[in-house]
Amino acid sequence: MTRFFSWLFSLLALAAFFALLLLFVWQSLPVLRAEGGSYVTENRWFFRQHQFGAAAMIYGSVVVSIIALMIAVPLGLGAAIGTAEYLPARLRWVAKAFMELLAGIPSVVYGLLGILLLRNWVYDGFVAFEPLSGDTLLTAGLLLSIMVLPTIVTLGDDALRAVSAKQRHAARGLGLTHAETILFITLPQAGKGLWAAILLGFGRAMGETIAVFLVVGRQDNQLPENLFSLSMLLEAGQTLTSKLGGAETNIAYGDPLHWAAITGLALLLLLITGLVTWLGSVFRRRSQDA
Amino acid sequence: MRKLINYLLAAAALGSMSVVILILGGLIIVIAQKGLPAISWSFLSSGMKQAGASGGIIWHLVGTLLLITTAWLITSPLSLSLALLQQVWLDKKGRWSQALRLFFYTCNGVPSIVFGLFGFMIFVQYFNWGKSWLVGGIVLAMSMLPTVTLAIMERMEAIPAKYLEASAALGLSKTQVVWSVILPQSLTGLATGSLLALARAAGETAPIMFTATIFAGATFPDGIRENPVLTLPYHIFILAQDSFDPAMGPQLWGSALVLIALVATLSLLALPLRLIMHEESHD
Amino acid sequence: MTEPALDTDHTTASMSQTESPHIMSGPVLRIRDLSVYAGKKHLLRVESLDIPRHEVLGIIGPSGSGKSTLLRVLNRLTDLTGLKVTGDVFFQEKSIFARGTDVDHLRASIGMLFQQPVVFPTTIMENVLFGAKRLRSMSRGEQLECVESALREAAIWEEVKDRLKRPALQLSVGQQQRLCLARTLATQPNVILMDEPTSALDPRSTEAIESLVFKLKKRHSIVLVTHQIAQARRVADKLALIDVVQGTGELVCQGDVDTVLGQAGCLAAE
Numbered sequence: 001m002t003r004f005f006s007w008l009f010s011l012l013a014l015a016a017f018f019a020l021l022l023l024f025v026w027q028s029l030p031v032l033r034a035e036g037g038s039y040v041t042e043n044r045w046f047f048r049q050h051q052f053g054a055a056a057m058i059y060g061s062v063v064v065s066i067i068a069l070m071i072a073v074p075l076g077l078g079a080a081i082g083t084a085e086y087l088p089a090r091l092r093w094v095a096k097a098f099m100e101l102l103a104g105i106p107s108v109v110y111g112l113l114g115i116l117l118l119r120n121w122v123y124d125g126f127v128a129f130e131p132l133s134g135d136t137l138l139t140a141g142l143l144l145s146i147m148v149l150p151t152i153v154t155l156g157d158d159a160l161r162a163v164s165a166k167q168r169h170a171a172r173g174l175g176l177t178h179a180e181t182i183l184f185i186t187l188p189q190a191g192k193g194l195w196a197a198i199l200l201g202f203g204r205a206m207g208e209t210i211a212v213f214l215v216v217g218r219q220d221n222q223l224p225e226n227l228f229s230l231s232m233l234l235e236a237g238q239t240l241t242s243k244l245g246g247a248e249t250n251i252a253y254g255d256p257l258h259w260a261a262i263t264g265l266a267l268l269l270l271l272i273t274g275l276v277t278w279l280g281s282v283f284r285r286r287s288q289d290a
Numbered sequence: 291m292r293k294l295i296n297y298l299l300a301a302a303a304l305g306s307m308s309v310v311i312l313i314l315g316g317l318i319i320v321i322a323q324k325g326l327p328a329i330s331w332s333f334l335s336s337g338m339k340q341a342g343a344s345g346g347i348i349w350h351l352v353g354t355l356l357l358i359t360t361a362w363l364i365t366s367p368l369s370l371s372l373a374l375l376q377q378v379w380l381d382k383k384g385r386w387s388q389a390l391r392l393f394f395y396t397c398n399g400v401p402s403i404v405f406g407l408f409g410f411m412i413f414v415q416y417f418n419w420g421k422s423w424l425v426g427g428i429v430l431a432m433s434m435l436p437t438v439t440l441a442i443m444e445r446m447e448a449i450p451a452k453y454l455e456a457s458a459a460l461g462l463s464k465t466q467v468v469w470s471v472i473l474p475q476s477l478t479g480l481a482t483g484s485l486l487a488l489a490r491a492a493g494e495t496a497p498i499m500f501t502a503t504i505f506a507g508a509t510f511p512d513g514i515r516e517n518p519v520l521t522l523p524y525h526i527f528i529l530a531q532d533s534f535d536p537a538m539g540p541q542l543w544g545s546a547l548v549l550i551a552l553v554a555t556l557s558l559l560a561l562p563l564r565l566i567m568h569e570e571s572h573d
Numbered sequence: 574m575t576e577p578a579l580d581t582d583h584t585t586a587s588m589s590q591t592e593s594p595h596i597m598s599g600p601v602l603r604i605r606d607l608s609v610y611a612g613k614k615h616l617l618r619v620e621s622l623d624i625p626r627h628e629v630l631g632i633i634g635p636s637g638s639g640k641s642t643l644l645r646v647l648n649r650l651t652d653l654t655g656l657k658v659t660g661d662v663f664f665q666e667k668s669i670f671a672r673g674t675d676v677d678h679l680r681a682s683i684g685m686l687f688q689q690p691v692v693f694p695t696t697i698m699e700n701v702l703f704g705a706k707r708l709r710s711m712s713r714g715e716q717l718e719c720v721e722s723a724l725r726e727a728a729i730w731e732e733v734k735d736r737l738k739r740p741a742l743q744l745s746v747g748q749q750q751r752l753c754l755a756r757t758l759a760t761q762p763n764v765i766l767m768d769e770p771t772s773a774l775d776p777r778s779t780e781a782i783e784s785l786v787f788k789l790k791k792r793h794s795i796v797l798v799t800h801q802i803a804q805a806r807r808v809a810d811k812l813a814l815i816d817v818v819q820g821t822g823e824l825v826c827q828g829d830v831d832t833v834l835g836q837a838g839c840l841a842a843e
Contacts, residue, residue, distance in 0.1 A: 102318075281392055
């Protein structure tokens with residue numbers, strides 16, 4: 001009986017998840033048929049004219065996440081080295097608990113802080129460049145970097161602690177300094193776990209909806225000629241998640257093509273975050289098994 | 291030179307750590323500072339007035355609690371079943387078992403808005419329920435499921451093999467071992483995973499935006515169809531977008547503070563449990 | 574007792590090993606009133622023990638008596654695991670716990686070989702150089718000389734000379750242990766601490782290590798922890814017996830092999 005119900009409930013739960021994936025694929029078909037590859041490569045989103053090219057949103061999501069990582073990874077890994085290598089056991093536990101508590105702050109609260117504090121700082125800080133407002137891709141990236149910090153620090157700390165004490169003691173026994181041991185033994189051997197931290201941080205950044213929605217500006221079709229130009233960062237933009245969280249989702253349902261375009265965005269998001277999280281999880285598993 | 295590098299690395303590491311703690315700690319302080327003035331008994335116990343400009347958040351609290359309770363009731367049996375499947379009924383070390391685990395790690399990374407859209411399509415539109423607290427519960431349950439399942443799986447993994455061997459040696463069947471050894475020992479895993487997942491779910495806005503919550507006009511639901519609720523995160527979300535109105539200030543921060551307090555309480559409740567688990571698994 | 578510390582086999586320009594005549598005689602390490610605590614628990618007590626120069630001191634005793642802990646005090650690895658140490662240890666007439674002691678330098682001068690060979694996940698050559706190259710900058714040529722000299726001293730040169738760039742993890746366990754020895758020798762230590770270096774090895778590798786110990790004591794002083802009495806008899810010049818007395822490891826007997834193990838010795842008296 002127990003066995004029967006275990007299987008039943010499990011299959012029910014798994015079916016729901018697979019149904020989710022299938023549903024998004026099925027619902028997106030109209031737009032994929034209508035636009036084909038240009039759905040992801042073209043930069044023109046005009047829903048009234050039934051033109052759906054999501055390139056600007058993909059760019060937005062990626063750029064915002066990269067900005068977040070560029071700040072959170074050095075800062076976070078540095079902090080992880082601090083907690084893993086320099087703090088005594090008790091303090092380490094406190095630091096980790098604190099970090100986890102902060103990881104639980106809801107995104108809407110981060111969004112609130114973004115609106116009320118960060119937005120003005122960015123506007124004032126870059127006033128020389130004449131931004132239109134404080135709602136920009138940069139603002140979203142900065143806000144995300146703070147949100148992603150706890151993830152990177154916790155996973156980085158785990159990765160560093162997973163390196164065996166035998167290796168570290170053998171190095172110290174040879175006369176290597178603490179720093180040399182960290183740089184030449186611990187960090188290299190923690191490699192996989194550190195990559196996991198970065199990947200999972202990236203996934204988290206890509207998937208964040210509410211906080212980004214509130215500060216990114218929500219302007220469509222913002223895609224620079226030169227993908228690497230920095231000027232776009234001070235402009236308002238749009239990400240996959242900010243579009244999905246917006247008003248368009250509410251009004252799109254009646255129109256099959258428009259709705260397909262929206263679910264297509266969700267499908268893209270699902271595939272990208274799914275891939276990144278899967279990779280990160282594989283690396284994390286391998287780093288713990290070592 | 292070697293000494294210099296030694297000092298520099300220590301300084302850089304501890305410096306980064308301090309910066310991180312300061313940033314994150316600073317956030318809490320700002321929220322507390324701005325939110326505390328708004329907190330009062332009437333704030334917590336009365337309903338909303340003037341479209342959020344005054345009044346209290348009682349119904350928002352009720353709505354949030356209803357959603358997360360529903361979600362938990364749905365998730366728990368499903369998570370337990372999945373964990374049992376992975377640990378007991380399938381070969382723990384086998385390919386399917388490992389794949390299942392990896393599947394849930396991956397699902398953990400799925401943005402919650404995706405679950406919201408799923409619930410919107412199926413329940414709100416196709417089943418014609420309209421916005422409903424139950425849809426919110428289902429959607430939150432889906433987003434919680436991976437976390438809770440993994441927590442239970444990990445707890446089950448940590449049960450010392452000697453207990454399982456001893457039970458098997460006494461002649462107990464798998465089912466009996468499940469009920470007499472595995473499930474009792476896994477309860478802390480269920481509790482911890484649930485608390486952490488609930489803390490996360492309580493703060494979610496995206497999945498419930500299209501499926502379960504509205505800004506004003508609801509109290510306690512009286513059925514399933516067309517029965518949305520008020521919720522704290524959505525309240526904050528809407529007010530935040532109108533934040534140029536100074537009257538909103540205290541309401542906004544007060545709501546934020548209450549939400550954080552709720553999330554923090556749930557997370558903190560998990561701490562002693564995790565300490566116990568940590569002790570137990572180091573037999 | 575005293576031997577000139579001439580580096581006749583070394584071809585590298587070595588770090589100064591010349592010991593002034595006044596400390597060439599006498600023990601290389603002196604332990605006085607040593608006690609080690611883990612929190613409240615008193616792990617080990619050694620009232621007085623001298624580690625003789627250019628000899629092998631065997632440390633024997635039941636498992637758990639604190640023999641490994643004693644070794645780890647000598648190169649201050651106990652600092653890393655939070656153990657509290659009272660009393661003193663003198664290395665070349667200076668306390669190793671004195672303020673301002675360069676602990677990293679100390680550990681390069683007092684090398685350690687562990688029970689399980691701890692090989693770094695890199696090439697054989699990089700392993701050997703790992704500690705040595707931090708001590709002095711070496712040109713490519715000097716590095717190769719250092720590696721060859723250390724590997725020869727560890728009696729493994731012939732076996733690996735053609736695969737210095739290959740991963741060290743490919744070696745057999747016995748070879749890995751000798752590689753670890755070479756790595757330690759490359760830092761030119763005065764003292765080599767060995768913590769049950771052969772208990773994870775097969776008889777042939779054990780024999781190889783034991784005959785190495787004979788040769789090594791000409792240029793280094795060796796402290797060897799072993800739980801095999803037969804090995805102690807074969808290899809050691811002097812012995813120290815650590816036993817558990819009322820919950821704490823204690824040095825209960827020391828002296829010649831006969832004094833400790835012989836008919837009228839400490840063990841017989843029990």
